[in-house]
Amino acid sequence: MMNAEVEEMEDTAVCEVDVRSVTVRFSDGVEHAFPVRPDQTILAAAKEHDVRLVHQCLTGSCGTCVTRVASGKVRMSTARGTSLLPSEAAEGFRLTCTSFCDSDAVLQFDYPSSVLDEPGPARCTAEVADAAWVASNVVRLTLRLPKDAGLEFRSGQYVRVQVPGTEEWRSYSMASTVADLPELVLLLRVLDAGVMSDYLRSRARAGDLIELEGPFGMFYLREAKGQHIMIAGGTGLAPMLGMLEDIRMRAGRKPKVLLSFGCASEDNLFYVDELDVRAAWLPGLKVKVAVANPGEAYRGLVGNPVEVISAADISDPATAVAYLCGPPPMIESARAHLERLGVLPENIHAEHFSASAA
Amino acid sequence: MDMKRTVKKANDAAARRLYAPYAEAEWGFLNHWYPARFSQEVPEGGAIGVQICGVPIVLRRSRGKVYALKDQCLHRGVKLSAKPMCLTEDTITCWYHGFTFSIETGELVSIVAAPDDEIIGTTGIPTFPVEEVNGIVFVFVRSEDWDEDVPPLAQDLPIRFPDNNERFPHPFWPDTPSMLDKDAVALGVHRTGYANWRLACENGFDAGHLLIHKDCTIVQAKDWAVPLGIKPLTDQATQLIEDEDGPKGFINMYFTENYEPVLVNERLGVKASGTVPKYFRTSMFLPGVLMVENWPEEGVVQYEWYVPITDDTYEYWEVLVKRCPTEEDVKGFEYRFKNFYEPMALHGFNDCDLFARDAMQNFYADGTGWTDEQLGDMDYSIITWRKVASRYNRGIAAKPRGVAGVVKGASNVLAEIRGPAAGSYRKTKGE
Ligand SMILES: Cc1cc2nc3c(=O)[nH]c(=O)nc-3n(C[C@H](O)[C@H](O)[C@H](O)COP(=O)(O)OP(=O)(O)OC[C@H]3O[C@@H](n4cnc5c(N)ncnc54)[C@H](O)[C@@H]3O)c2cc1C
């Protein structure tokens, strides 16, 4: 599809001390070119030359700074862990905060340059309005933001919150929309052990104060005339809920939407009634709910949210746009599955709920 | 005893959630066709202002054709229709500082006192698609982000017959005419109601509201056996109409085994008195158009629109349609309209409805009614309508900015209520 030359990811020293020229190209066609020294990450070089690129963690974990190599040799540092999946690397994706250029290169970004002029992340202290268990391992956290929070976001984006009583920050996608502000709803998976998970299990109370920063991320609804395909694993449903609202509120005929939502077991399932409501609101929405390891009495779809999608669910793969959100292995298999069904790689957008950076 | 806790509600929290989008639609649904004025109200060369879903719209007829533009000058925001100024056939000029717009495209083509201004040709005001059918000017009230083809008017009008005879048989009356039929003649009235448009919509097909019509002159004069109410018996009582490219709505299957007319209430000593059977059927379509078949008399159909003006006013349209193949038929229909239908049906009978809708407004105006109302079995069709409207509307109108009715009790609104005497300078304001 893309003629990216995918390079082995080694961290060998560069022999020719050559400055490379990098061209960054945004989805609205705007381009900038700037030089990159061999010892410099692409993101650092962009910064040095006042070219703005979207990023957040700078450590290769949040995935926000992702680009696709259109041409040239771009190597990711192996000195750092990365949230980029091997399949994504093989398709030419790179994280600009941890990538170096071994040749001149052209990088394609999945967002328009106008995004860079939108107000940057805001920071505020929010109050926990409600923390409710909606499944055996999922908490719905409703936050109330102060009036002057200045938080504007696109459905699908995420915020970072500081776990109360700790110095740790974690990322969560908004399940609500700007129309719901000053209320902000997050859906959190509670792990057996974890900083946020422990807080939710043992200490979270209405009235708790929580530091919040955002929005971040380039996961949001794209302009598309074709079908929208959403694949959500567990709390990966959160950003989809906001994007479904965007589709509903848009003027005009509603597009076809396929939402495939999966959980490991029945007692991990949540929001099934809510998805029925969304399907009633949106004539074009088809919802599939799958459980991977159901009990005897379970009557619904069995499997993961990827494998329950068949060719018959996709009306025209060439125009379909896909959104994937959930744990990294799900994203990896979803991408492969959709490409097999004919969805174009450039129309597949993903948000990884990767583990917090150490 | 706490009555509320023990009572069964047809609109519990789960049902309310299903129609939440409808509850949001205080200012109506955008991107639909609405009647704006009767053709004769938009004379050649003139301009007249209306407001629909909070969108001010000026209608201007030029060389026979009606054009619709946003009735708000981009310069200082006054209504172009406040004092219409049409200097050429292809433009409309703002009476204040002379900003002049193409009626076809809305583009700013000149400024009377500044013909060389740089902004000429670089900006303009939105325009709206217009269709004139059978004496009614319809406007497609589109939102500024609408970028698709405009759906045909027929998608926002009631279903037609004989196309739907098999699906919705009507053994008691001949095929219902349609606005769009060849030979159809439409005659009607419109006036402003002082309630939210949704309360008006829900009154028309409300199967339990016939009580308010029991004493109406027309019912007594014609000895109609209009029931006290009509009770749904099965889930087939209302049937959804949701064909891909057709109108979206539902039909009440009155006078079938799905409904039982309530003719007497022994406990209260009330009974429906008439002896002449009166068969009719109601159906409702987006964006809020009611069809009453076989009403007020055979061969005639009554359409009603409840066009949102603001969140607390709506334009109530009552239109009767009849097929009139000959000149004589037309004359006969016009005569009967003037001397019978208009005074006794559109006013006598439906004035009771206007009264009821206005009476509901206080309970709903601050949102109370939408959560505290207690709907029951007889309100099945109301809940159906709310769900259908939630699902098939083409966009919910946001609370508008800078237009009439947003600020309640503003001084100019109060002055308007007091009438032209409030200031003699106001006399020039049209009408
Ligand atoms: C952009 C982005 C958006 C996110 N949005 C959401 C969201 O909307 N909802 C949501 O529930 N999560 C989301 N996550 C994941 C979330 O940020 C945390 O990683 C997760 O909640 C775990 O935090 P913790 O403090 O409980 O565990 P930690 O203290 O971070 O980790 C404890 C242990 O669990 C492992 N671990 C951490 N995260 C995971 C995981 N996701 N799956 C399996 N093992 C893990 C760690 O390796 C460690 O061993 C998002 C992540 C990113 C990067």
Ligand code: FES
């Ligand atoms: S009669 Fe309807 S509310 Fe009282």
